[in-house]
Amino acid sequence: MKKLFIILLLISSISFPQKFKIDKITGTVKALTSDSEKWVELKTGTELTPNSIIVVEKNSHVKINNEEFSVTLRENSALTLSSLRKMSTEDLLLALAMENILNAPRNNGKNKSQSTAVYGKNEFEKNPVVSNEEFGIKRLNGAKQLAENGLRESAVVTAKEVYRKYPSTKSLADYRIFFADILYEKKLYEEALDDYTDIQKLSLTEPQKEKVTQRIEEIKRKLAK
Amino acid sequence: MAQQSFDIYGLWNNELLNSSELSLEQISVSHSNIKDWLFSISYGSEFSRKTNSYLNQISFIKSIGDHSFSAKYSPGFQKEFLFSTGQSIILSDTNSQSLRADYLYKELFRFRYSYNLNQKISLGFDLKFFNQIFTQEVIKPVFSDTNYLVIETEKDEIDLWKADVGFSYKFSENFLINLSSINLLTSESAPQYEYNKNFVLNKNRYFSFGMYFKPFRSSSLNIIYESDKSFAGSINQFFDINNDKLGISIAVYHDKLQSPFINSFSPSLVYSSEYFDIALFGVKYLEERKDVSSFQKFSDKRIKNILHNQFSFDRVNFTVNFKLNAKTEQLLKIVDVEIKRDIFPALSEEYLDKPVAIAKVVNLTDKLLSVKPAIKINGINKDIIQLGSFQLAAFDTAEIPVYAFIPENVQIDKTTLSYAEIYLYSNNDQQDDEIQKPILINSINSWDGEVKNLRYFIRRDLSFAQSFAKQLLADHKSQLDTLPIALSDFYKTKIIFNNVVKNLTYVSDPRIKWDFVQYPSETLKLKGGDCDDLAVLFSSLLESIGIETALVDYRTRDDIRHVNLLVNTKLSPQQANLITGNDTKYFIRKNESGIDEVWIPLEVTSLTDFDTAWILGSEIFNDEALNKMGLLNGNVQIIEVY
Numbered sequence: 001m002k003k004l005f006i007i008l009l010l011i012s013s014i015s016f017p018q019k020f021k022i023d024k025i026t027g028t029v030k031a032l033t034s035d036s037e038k039w040v041e042l043k044t045g046t047e048l049t050p051n052s053i054i055v056v057e058k059n060s061h062v063k064i065n066n067e068e069f070s071v072t073l074r075e076n077s078a079l080t081l082s083s084l085r086k087m088s089t090e091d092l093l094l095a096l097a098m099e100n101i102l103n104a105p106r107n108n109g110k111n112k113s114q115s116t117a118v119y120g121k122n123e124f125e126k127n128p129v130v131s132n133e134e135f136g137i138k139r140l141n142g143a144k145q146l147a148e149n150g151l152r153e154s155a156v157v158t159a160k161e162v163y164r165k166y167p168s169t170k171s172l173a174d175y176r177i178f179f180a181d182i183l184y185e186k187k188l189y190e191e192a193l194d195d196y197t198d199i200q201k202l203s204l205t206e207p208q209k210e211k212v213t214q215r216i217e218e219i220k221r222k223l224a225k
Numbered sequence: 226m227a228q229q230s231f232d233i234y235g236l237w238n239n240e241l242l243n244s245s246e247l248s249l250e251q252i253s254v255s256h257s258n259i260k261d262w263l264f265s266i267s268y269g270s271e272f273s274r275k276t277n278s279y280l281n282q283i284s285f286i287k288s289i290g291d292h293s294f295s296a297k298y299s300p301g302f303q304k305e306f307l308f309s310t311g312q313s314i315i316l317s318d319t320n321s322q323s324l325r326a327d328y329l330y331k332e333l334f335r336f337r338y339s340y341n342l343n344q345k346i347s348l349g350f351d352l353k354f355f356n357q358i359f360t361q362e363v364i365k366p367v368f369s370d371t372n373y374l375v376i377e378t379e380k381d382e383i384d385l386w387k388a389d390v391g392f393s394y395k396f397s398e399n400f401l402i403n404l405s406s407i408n409l410l411t412s413e414s415a416p417q418y419e420y421n422k423n424f425v426l427n428k429n430r431y432f433s434f435g436m437y438f439k440p441f442r443s444s445s446l447n448i449i450y451e452s453d454k455s456f457a458g459s460i461n462q463f464f465d466i467n468n469d470k471l472g473i474s475i476a477v478y479h480d481k482l483q484s485p486f487i488n489s490f491s492p493s494l495v496y497s498s499e500y501f502d503i504a505l506f507g508v509k510y511l512e513e514r515k516d517v518s519s520f521q522k523f524s525d526k527r528i529k530n531i532l533h534n535q536f537s538f539d540r541v542n543f544t545v546n547f548k549l550n551a552k553t554e555q556l557l558k559i560v561d562v563e564i565k566r567d568i569f570p571a572l573s574e575e576y577l578d579k580p581v582a583i584a585k586v587v588n589l590t591d592k593l594l595s596v597k598p599a600i601k602i603n604g605i606n607k608d609i610i611q612l613g614s615f616q617l618a619a620f621d622t623a624e625i626p627v628y629a630f631i632p633e634n635v636q637i638d639k640t641t642l643s644y645a646e647i648y649l650y651s652n653n654d655q656q657d658d659e660i661q662k663p664i665l666i667n668s669i670n671s672w673d674g675e676v677k678n679l680r681y682f683i684r685r686d687l688s689f690a691q692s693f694a695k696q697l698l699a700d701h702k703s704q705l706d707t708l709p710i711a712l713s714d715f716y717k718t719k720i721i722f723n724n725v726v727k728n729l730t731y732v733s734d735p736r737i738k739w740d741f742v743q744y745p746s747e748t749l750k751l752k753g754g755d756c757d758d759l760a761v762l763f764s765s766l767l768e769s770i771g772i773e774t775a776l777v778d779y780r781t782r783d784d785i786r787h788v789n790l791l792v793n794t795k796l797s798p799q800q801a802n803l804i805t806g807n808d809t810k811y812f813i814r815k816n817e818s819g820i821d822e823v824w825i826p827l828e829v830t831s832l833t834d835f836d837t838a839w840i841l842g843s844e845i846f847n848d849e850a851l852n853k854m855g856l857l858n859g860n861v862q863i864i865e866v867y
Contacts (some may be wrong), residue, residue: 106865132799164798164821
């Protein structure tokens with residue numbers, strides 16, 4: 001709570017670009033605008049709104065410009081254009097706090113009418129699951145490339161959103177460690193510690209296990225000071 | 226020592242015994258503690274050569290607010306002296322007969338008035354009536370054919386009125402002083418016989434000064450000093466017995482006309498309850514009192530006090546006080562009440578959490594009290610509604626919240642100026658105080674502008690909404706039957722939205738101070754409404770069939786507050802792909818069990834179709850709530866309907 005209060009004091013008006021222009025395309029790059037359910041192939045010079053999603057297919061890449069900077073996305077990645085924005089460390093903290101607000105369980109279940117059991121249908125019909133992990137991985141690749149383009153704060157925020165919308169991606173240790181490292185390097189030790197502790201519960205390789213354990217101990221030492 | 230400094234009860238500190246009166250003699254010795262009526266009767270015995278028992282006095286005290294009146298009839302306040310004059314007469318049979326003189330002093334009536342000027346100062350006025358009957362046998366010659374002597378009785382009846390004043394000042398709950406005059410004004414009828422002038426009661430002017438000190442909660446030290454260098458002092462100790470008190474006291478007296486220096490002491494015992502006091506008092510003189518004294522001694526010193534003088538004997542006195550309380554004692558007082566909010570009848574439950582008024586209340590007693598505020602809003606309540614209970618320390622002042630009960634079925638068509646009657650009750654469930662304040666009652670459609678309070682408009686019409694929504698879904702039964710159950714809520718939402726918007730138009734509210742919100746049935750009947758009417762309509766329709774919704778309050782979008790809706794599809798994140806391939810059109814929220822669920826935003830003012838409303842809702846939510854971090858900075862708030 002104290003932390004949230006400090007964060008609120010730090011609140012700044014985060015500006016984010018309103019228009020994005022496709023500068024250069026190699027291979028196949030598609031977009032899904034917010035008012036459509038259909039992917040369309042992009043051409044150089046196309047302008048897109050912030051809530052559009054672009055996907056860069058295999059052996060492709062795209063250069064995107066806005067008023068402030070340009071970013072190149074490589075193959076097998078997906079990104080919502082609004083995540084292409086420069087953020088400060090304070091902005092990142094704010095975004096993580098908002099993430100916590102969205103993630104907090106609602107406390108309103110007592111008076112809700114409960115769904116009744118349904119009989120006579122098979123499990124899939126009752127509870128169909130369409131795995132879409134592949135798209136989630138593309139989104140994580142997009143987030144990684146944000147970091148590689150210098151937008152490390154925005155990369156972390158994007159990754160957190162991907163974990164929530166594509167829960168299976170939370171078990172991908174490489175990605176998890178990559179984004180936890182960013183928090184560590186930004187000296188956001190408490191946030192990094194939460195992530196490393198969560199990662200430690202995954203099935204890790206020996207080098208991953210060693211790195212995560214080492215990071216946890218380092219952070220604990222730093223926080224103890 | 227003057228009469229008023231010696232009491233047949235002893236010397237007590239009344240402050241320790243609320244609603245008792247153990248200082249009938251002292252003028253305004255303290256603030257009157259009598260609640261209404263006190264009747265007192267006392268019976269006593271004096272131990273001279275033989276024991277004389279008699280009714281001492283009957284009195285009453287009546288208290289009216291800060292005024293106290295008392296009257297006393299005291300047949301037992303009398304002293305009689307019988308002497309031989311030293312003269313005798315030889316009767317015809319050669320026997321002699323001594324001549325006698327009889328001096329009888331009586332205090333018959335007393336009237337007293339005292340007034341509590343404020344919490345510290347009390348004033349008193351005292352009027353006493355004395356009757357002095359002096360008879361003396363004298364020898365008178367009778368001149369006739371044969372001269373002879375006869376014995377005649379010369380009787381003098383002298384009335385005496387004494388008026389005195391006094392005041393007391395209470396420095397604190399523990400320390401009080403008082404000052405009273407003695408014989409300030411006197412009026413006496415002239416004796417018929419000159420020689421009786423020497424025997425009338427002393428009328429010299431004095432004053433008395435008293436101090437009442439309570440060093441501990443149940444103990445007191447009391448001192449009275451008179452300017453003729455007499456004094457009395459006592460120690461009182463009280464014990465609590467349930468709600469009653471038992472008091473013991475020992476007093477000592479010094480009077481320059483009596484010896485030794487401390488001429489007497491008096492133990493006394495009192496039991497005081499709510500309805501009566503019983504007091505037992507005794508006085509023991511340390512000097513042996515003789516039944517016979519010389520006339521010379523009487524003649525030289527005279528007396529100035531009927532009850533306590535150099536010729537008084539040991540005595541005991543038994544007193545019973547009866548306390549009648551025909552009026553309700555006010556324990557709490559309302560200083561003022563501030564109405565904190567107007568009444569919006571639709572927001573009924575809101576008033577159970579937030580006070581409609583704040584009452585500034587004083588505890589008038591020396592005890593911790595429960596304060597129970599109650600309210601009756603004219604036009605809303607038929608009865609007085611008491612909600613909540615608060616503790617208020619002795620003599621403390623506090624601001625007490627007053628909560629209102631607004632019945633759900635109340636129907637107010639027009640905004641009206643009414644009034645609220647606010648009452649205070651204390652421990653005894655007695656009404657201690659009340660006050661009336663004007664209050665604005667808005668119509669049943671009025672809304673205070675707080676988006677969270679739209680919940681009340683959603684819930685109120687739920688039965689209508691349920692039958693309407695069920696009828697719509699029944700018309701699409703075949704479509705719904707072919708869908709996986711998991712998609713049921715999503716498609717029900719879509720069917721209801723698409724079928725309802727066909728007949729609706731967006732109409733903004735008139736620019737008045739308070740918003741006007743339509744209930745779902747009204748919006749459907751009027752075929753339109755503004756954003757809050759439409760949010761209420763769709764939320765009510767969906768909630769009525771078990772689909773969870775939340776209101777989204779956008780506070781700074783183009784400086785206009787805006788409301789739209791989030792709908793829980795109940796899908797898991799893994800199932801989101803079943804309704805859209807565009808992951809910017811949904812949001813993940815955890816339910817109360819911590820399980821992620823897919824929610825979609827709907828712009829309820831977009832009355833084209835469901836898909837458009839969803840797209841617009843998503844764009845607004847992405848831009849305002851997430852990209853601009855409205856959820857964090859408070860510009861966007863998600864409000865659960867239940």
